[in-house]
Amino acid sequence: MKKMKPIIKKMDGITNYYCPKCKRIIVSTWNLRQSGTKDNYCRECGQGLDWSGITLEVYWVD
Numbered sequence: 001m002k003k004m005k006p007i008i009k010k011m012d013g014i015t016n017y018y019c020p021k022c023k024r025i026i027v028s029t030w031n032l033r034q035s036g037t038k039d040n041y042c043r044e045c046g047q048g049l050d051w052s053g054i055t056l057e058v059y060w061v062d
């Protein structure tokens with residue numbers, strides 16, 4: 001399956017990274033904190049995720 005870039009939406013200081021297929025939130029960042037991980041595949045639908053070129057604005061990156 002071809003990998004796809006996550007959808008990125010910013011609002012109210014929170015940046016959400018969505019699965020492009022099922023729209024599930026993969027990772028959220030706010031105040032330089034991170035919730036979730038940059039998974040290579042969506043845990044919900046299995047869509048491959050391409051994080052190349054995407055840098056999370058956080059202090060701690062796993």
Ligand SMILES: [Zn+2]
Nearest residue numbers: 019022042045
């Ligand atoms: Zn998905």
